[in-house]
Amino acid sequence: MSGGREDARHRREFVTEAEVILEQAQETLASIEETGEDVHPDVLNSFFRSIHSLKGLAGMVGLPGVTETAHEFEALLDGIRMGRVPLDAQSREAARAALSGLSDLAGRLSAGDQSPAADPELLSRLRAASTPRREEPKQAEVEIHLPPALERVLTDYERHRLDTNGKKGNQVLLMPLELSLEGFDEGLRGAMTEAGKVGELIGTFPGSSESPELMSFLLLVGAPPVIDPAEIARRCGAKSFERLDVPSPAPVPAPPAQPLLTEALLEERRRAAVGTVRVTLDKIGSLLDLTGELSLARNALRRAMDRVLPAIGDRSARHEAQRAYANLDRAVNALGRAALATRLVPVEQLTSRLGRSARAIAAGLGKEATFEVLGGETEIDKILADALADPLVHLLRNALDHGIEPPAERTAAGKPPAGHIVLTAAARGREVVITLEDDGRGIDPQKILAAARERGILPKDAPDPEDPLELVFRPGFSTATAVSELSGRGVGLDVVRSNIGAMKGSVAITSTPGRGTRFDVIVPITLAIVESLLVRAGGRSFAFPTSSIARTLRAEGFRVRTVQGREVVSDEGEAVILVPLARLLGLPERPPAARRTIVVAEEGNRRAGFEVEEIEGLLDLVVKPLSDEVPRAREITGTAELPDGDVALTLDARLLLDRAQAAAA
């Protein structure tokens, strides 16, 4: 029978829509529960409307069980939004029960039950919850007078919100808004959003406009009295405003300590949760490339304008061109930021994988450990997040294998039997700092020195290095006294360091014996745009990533000494090797000037000074990696186009430090 099939299709469609509505309602409720009672009226209102439309849908498909439940739920929400029922624990629990009851009905429907019946217990619970538990709203203490034409069209809900605003001592503004026919809907939406941010949009009403080209609206807005009404009007795009409340000389109530849960906030959370589109990294990559090209074209235009404009006599034409350029410049910069943002993901994506690895590794080692993540919302380039997974798993494994003691040993040392590993991520300027800290046995520097000598990493007669822990990053080093199953894999911390170095990052270790070990991993937020220090060496431009620069020095000759035929410069009391960058790269050197310009590069605990001819400045550069098939000194990693059209070569500080140290050894 075709009618039956039709009905089945309708029911299926209903289930799909109901699931969407219920899922959103679920999120809204969760957010409300988090926030407490101070919920923006818009949130309650749209919650109410979503259940109202669910009821309507159920009615159309002919599902009395759903209609009945939604009806009682709607009554509860209406009571809350109208202020008759408080948003207390009782109503929140009833709302939760209603949502799970509705989900249950939808579930039974999709399982084949053609008309699932409502749960009578739930219905009576909802009824009980929606009985007014607060006095009916009295007439507002602050009488707010509306123009009579408006008063007539005001709904009960709008009247209630108006009175609530009056009672709170809020200001109430009536603002005419004129929008061109074309795109008025967008303008109106924008104004409504703005109004919701500063306060509450009580209602929108048609206005009167003389011009046929314009649509006119009246916005009725309530807002805390501390906000300048002119500012509210400006943000909503209204040219004027009328204040309807009687401004009271009474002290203004303090703004709520906690931000209201607003629609905008909810929307943000919703978008973070569901409003995502999957895009391949390629597409984003080409978007970034094109953005980069666009900014280079912008730079070329700037240069052309600088040449051409002085020759133009018409001053206003010159200004117009400058203005147009400034607008373009702003848009290009904003586009660059937006394009970059598409590639950023929260560190969480990475750490949830780590959490699973931690559990698996701990179980394999017979250890107990909890893994905690702080700052998981910190954003990082997706490409870097992926590239960081292996090094971080390695550090985690290291912590579990060598750091965290077996439960018995921990108990004996007065520690809880389960170890604790904390990963903290935080943005610091253009970098993300990720620390991985365990509360294990720590590292004894003497044992490291002994192991390094035994393994020939440190010559037997060599003096102790200043920082013995750095030795763990040397190839061939492993701190395991007994080679465990995991550390037998042959990948050492040297690989971790070189992997992180390849991302223009660094890793350092600190440890307190008996208390734990900590790794600090610092990587740029993105590799696409690198803040760089532009220098000249051998008459050419080179770019250092600023992340690898400790400082720049202008040293008088006397600050440079020669020790065993090598030049060193004193940098904050410490002598660092000084190498002319030109010589290192095999370029012609200039005789040293009286005042020498030195870039001190830093990587982990290593430092070296590179003498340059000139420092040209700090720039954000779009860096393109150079293929391995292009021969060059290996310290050169890529190219960057400069605003003047020249090409700078980008340098890898880690490889330069290797070279400088090799030259000094």
Next chain:
Amino acid sequence: MSDGGAFLTFRAGGDRFGIPVERVREAARAQRMAPLPGAPEEWTGVAVVRGEPLGVLDVARTMGVARKGPPKAPLLVILEGRPHALLVDQIDGVKGIDADRIAAPPPGVPCLTGVVSSEQPVLQLLDLDALFGRSVR
């Protein structure tokens, strides 16, 4: 020996060379380049074409062809599927060459797949893989 087909022909120093057109992505006016420290001397530097950095190999230098001073208006022949461009002095155009007109390269001259002696001046067909293999160390 080379197969016949369409060849992009160009001048480098006083000599004339050709490469199969399917190996060419595009030709471009040479722009500002950054010389590459540490590269063999036949590499002129790196040019950025449409955002992509390309290593630029000077054909005349690689092939040991004499040139009086630097080329006046050098051009880049950007190759398909490699991060490289050839620096040439002038582009002649595309020429169809039948396989039977191509002779084996004279002994001792590297990096050629063949020569076309019937062309005036003689057209030397470059072996790109050998050219880069010779230079990339």
